[in-house]
Amino acid sequence: MDFKDIKEDRHYLYDNSEEFKAFVQNTPIVEDWRDGTQGDWVITDDGYVCQILRLSKIGKKKCIRTLCGTYAIDGSVQMIGDNGIVDNIYSFSGKHSFDTDKVSAKQHLLHNTLQKVIMPLMHTRKLILMQKANHISNIEQVVY
Numbered sequence: 001m002d003f004k005d006i007k008e009d010r011h012y013l014y015d016n017s018e019e020f021k022a023f024v025q026n027t028p029i030v031e032d033w034r035d036g037t038q039g040d041w042v043i044t045d046d047g048y049v050c051q052i053l054r055l056s057k058i059g060k061k062k063c064i065r066t067l068c069g070t071y072a073i074d075g076s077v078q079m080i081g082d083n084g085i086v087d088n089i090y091s092f093s094g095k096h097s098f099d100t101d102k103v104s105a106k107q108h109l110l111h112n113t114l115q116k117v118i119m120p121l122m123h124t125r126k127l128i129l130m131q132k133a134n135h136i137s138n139i140e141q142v143v144y
Helices: 017-023 105-132
Strands: 002-006 009-014 041-043 049-051 054-058 061-066 069-072
Touching (some): 017 049
């Protein structure tokens, strides 16, 4: 059994249905996780038991969120509990978007914008502070 606290609520991933029944009595288990609804306890493709935390629609796909990750119901991807609780239950990969060495086009654009806009402003601010400290008598004397 493993658990994760989400918004002050503790959610569990049980190793099998016997362990689940030992801790949670009188609660049914949905055999196929694709048939479950929000709040249902379901069996993963490898026999683990977890709760569907959210049932939602992303675009035209119906998706569920569990401790094992987020899955499209109509997809052919298997939900594997043996991998444990994923780092990011809100993504399909289970990983955070910043866990990559790749730079997206938007990140590249942001970097270039910061270089062109923020850096000259910081340089000007530094010159003004130096002038106030009487290190430079006239800012116009400084050549970029």
